[in-house]
Amino acid sequence: MSAVSLSNIVKRFGDYTAVHQMSLDIEEGSFVTLLGPSGCGKTTTLRMIAGLLDPSEGEIAIKGKRVNDVPIHKRNLGLVFQNYALFPHKTVADNVAFGLNYRNVGKEEARRKVAEALELVQLPDLGARYPKELSGGQQQRIALARAIVIEPDVLLLDEPLSALDANLREDMRVELKRIQQSIGVTTVFVTHDQTEALAMSDQIIVMSEGRVEQIGAPEEVYNTPATEFVAQFLGASNLLSAKCTAVEGGEIELDLPSFPRIVIPGERAPGVAGTGPVRLVIRAEKLHLHPAGSTAEGMLNVDAIVENVDYQGQSARYFLRVGDHQMQAINMIEDHPFAAGAKVALRFRAKDCAALPVETNP
Amino acid sequence: MSIEQREARQPWILLTPALTAIVLLLIVPLMFIIVYSFWLKSAAGADTPGFFLDNWQEALTDPFYRDILLNTLKIAAVTTVACALLGYPAAYFIARSKGNRLVLLVLLMLPFWISYIIRTMSWINILGVSGALNSAMIWIGVIDEPIQMLYNETTVILGLVHFLLPFMVLNIFVSLEGIDTNLEDAANSLGATRWQGFLQVTLPLSLPGLAAGGLLCFVLAAGTYITPVILGGPRDAMFANLVYEAIIRQLNWPLGSALSLMLLVVLGVLVLIYNRYLGMAQLAKGLG
Numbered sequence: 001m002s003a004v005s006l007s008n009i010v011k012r013f014g015d016y017t018a019v020h021q022m023s024l025d026i027e028e029g030s031f032v033t034l035l036g037p038s039g040c041g042k043t044t045t046l047r048m049i050a051g052l053l054d055p056s057e058g059e060i061a062i063k064g065k066r067v068n069d070v071p072i073h074k075r076n077l078g079l080v081f082q083n084y085a086l087f088p089h090k091t092v093a094d095n096v097a098f099g100l101n102y103r104n105v106g107k108e109e110a111r112r113k114v115a116e117a118l119e120l121v122q123l124p125d126l127g128a129r130y131p132k133e134l135s136g137g138q139q140q141r142i143a144l145a146r147a148i149v150i151e152p153d154v155l156l157l158d159e160p161l162s163a164l165d166a167n168l169r170e171d172m173r174v175e176l177k178r179i180q181q182s183i184g185v186t187t188v189f190v191t192h193d194q195t196e197a198l199a200m201s202d203q204i205i206v207m208s209e210g211r212v213e214q215i216g217a218p219e220e221v222y223n224t225p226a227t228e229f230v231a232q233f234l235g236a237s238n239l240l241s242a243k244c245t246a247v248e249g250g251e252i253e254l255d256l257p258s259f260p261r262i263v264i265p266g267e268r269a270p271g272v273a274g275t276g277p278v279r280l281v282i283r284a285e286k287l288h289l290h291p292a293g294s295t296a297e298g299m300l301n302v303d304a305i306v307e308n309v310d311y312q313g314q315s316a317r318y319f320l321r322v323g324d325h326q327m328q329a330i331n332m333i334e335d336h337p338f339a340a341g342a343k344v345a346l347r348f349r350a351k352d353c354a355a356l357p358v359e360t361n362p
Numbered sequence: 363m364s365i366e367q368r369e370a371r372q373p374w375i376l377l378t379p380a381l382t383a384i385v386l387l388l389i390v391p392l393m394f395i396i397v398y399s400f401w402l403k404s405a406a407g408a409d410t411p412g413f414f415l416d417n418w419q420e421a422l423t424d425p426f427y428r429d430i431l432l433n434t435l436k437i438a439a440v441t442t443v444a445c446a447l448l449g450y451p452a453a454y455f456i457a458r459s460k461g462n463r464l465v466l467l468v469l470l471m472l473p474f475w476i477s478y479i480i481r482t483m484s485w486i487n488i489l490g491v492s493g494a495l496n497s498a499m500i501w502i503g504v505i506d507e508p509i510q511m512l513y514n515e516t517t518v519i520l521g522l523v524h525f526l527l528p529f530m531v532l533n534i535f536v537s538l539e540g541i542d543t544n545l546e547d548a549a550n551s552l553g554a555t556r557w558q559g560f561l562q563v564t565l566p567l568s569l570p571g572l573a574a575g576g577l578l579c580f581v582l583a584a585g586t587y588i589t590p591v592i593l594g595g596p597r598d599a600m601f602a603n604l605v606y607e608a609i610i611r612q613l614n615w616p617l618g619s620a621l622s623l624m625l626l627v628v629l630g631v632l633v634l635i636y637n638r639y640l641g642m643a644q645l646a647k648g649l650g
Contacts, residue, residue, distance in 0.1 A: 102553030
């Protein structure tokens with residue numbers, strides 16, 4: 001039985017369809033991320049699970065029970081917002097205890113549960129303070145404590161880290177994952193940040209324009225994108241037009257100008273059915289730059305010219321020209337980065353490439 | 363001049379026009395009124411300057427003035443409570459409506475385009491002996507003879523509520539608008555019904571607006587004199603009517619001054635008490 005299951009969910013706002021025919025099963029105890037750019041329908045989906053929006057069509061079930069007609073206050077869900085949404089007129093302890101007031105919890109037990117929750121988010125001494133006296137990171141921890149103290153069936157997180165500054169966001173990411181694992185609550189996390197999604201999730205659901213583009217484990221979604229959108233949204237990818245010349249023995253042979261013949265394993269191109277035009281996907285960090293003229297065994301070698309360099313300290317992003325192709329590579333810097341205008345040798349492994357069928361735009 | 367000195371001077375430069383207006387149009391006339399209240403009206407017509415306590419003695423000891431003052435405060439209080447009860451749901455509705463909020467706010471402002479006196483007199487056409495309500499009831503056959511519904515305390519309160527409701531709605535609207543709607547969602551997700559969430563979160567957070575609207579309504583209602591003149595009977599005079607009576611009818615400026623100062627002091631003390639217990643600063647605590 002899945003913790004949350006959506007079947008054929010559609011959400012329309014007037015003439016605009018925010019979510020198209022979405023079906024999804026979320027496993028008990030897992031950490032699932034809805035990832036996509038703004039306007040992709042991820043928050044709408046989360047709000048439908050929460051009971052803040054009614055789906056136009058389809059069914060939502062939590063722990064096997066249909067909840068379409070169950071109002072939000074009876075769904076037993078923990079909800080955490082981007083702006084924390086702590087009650088400004090209540091102390092931290094009263095904020096955390098809020099949900100317990102509506103459950104049959106005695107005073108003494110409530111006090112103990114609040115203390116435990118504050119302990120869990122590592123802010124045991126702040127109970128008497130008011131939210132405005134806390135930093136953003138502390139407020140978000142309190143919001144999390146308030147959501148988990150009621151022992152929700154599902155924890156719903158709506159971009160909870162987006163309002164924090166960069167360093168704090170990374171700490172909170174680790175912290176959030178630790179807390180989620182320690183209590184084992186099924187979690188649905190909404191974000192537009194691919195790093196957060198990749199770092200935290202058991203499963204990522206990539207969405208675009210109200211449709212699910214791909215569902216898979218972080219590594220799967222990253223290494224074997226199912227669509228061009230996924231390839232471009234997650235990390236920096238090079239997408240090149242190529243021709244599939246043969247599908248043989250679980251291997252796929254690709255041909256494109258300025259490159260040697262590329263043979264990639266079939267599992268890296270699950271969508272390619274036969275010969276014809278395809279899209280070749282190479283991650284920017286899988287392209288390695290070396291001084292011109294050098295070659296290496298077991299790797300594909302191509303001549304390239306550095307057109308521009310984006311220096312990032314420990315690494316650099318290179319904008320390259322290979323024949324008529326514009327490409328990007330991200331490499332760690334040893335000694336000095338290559339300069340703009342330099343001729344370089346570009347190396348990559350065929351097994352790091354993936355291929356997608358060419359999308360016909362409707 | 364250093365930058366610090368210039369910056370220290372800047373607020374005062376910006377405040378100068380407003381301060382000038384307040385001093386010339388409010389403080390100076392008030393001083394005149396205070397001085398006047400100690401003069402004596404003489405039968406000959408010219409007032410006698412000096413320091414006499416006669417006016418104050420009359421204003422403070424005559425039960426006639428005391429009773430009307432208490433009744434004025436009662437009418438103001440009833441009006442304020444009625445405005446709060448009628449205004450809160452309206453303000454909530456406007457604050458939570460998405461598309462047509464601007465239209466609703468314009469509709470709320472619309473009455474201000476018509477003179478307050480005309481708006482008050484419109485009740486005569488509705489409640490008067492030959493007004494809409496009587497005509498309708500006679501036409502239906504509920505009554506045979508028109509009923510006199512006007513010229514009593516209830517119609518005075520009705521007129522005041524009509525006049526003051528937009529002030530209440532606007533004040534509550536402003537504070538409701540500043541409340542993050544996620545707070546109600548959060549309360550609901552934690553198990554509170556919509557009504558419980560409203561009582562626990564939205565209502566306490568909107569109290570500053572309710573308090574400000576209440577104060578405004580109370581002070582304006584307590585100082586009114588047009589509404590009782592138009593909609594009240596001979597015995598429904600409010601305190602401001604006494605001031606009008608003394609100054610305009612009896613030309614007794616010294617007594618009128620003492621009476622108006624009395625109302626000013628009573629309202630001032632009430633505002634201070636209000637601020638002490640329901641004070642803005644107190645309510646704003648925790649709002650950041």
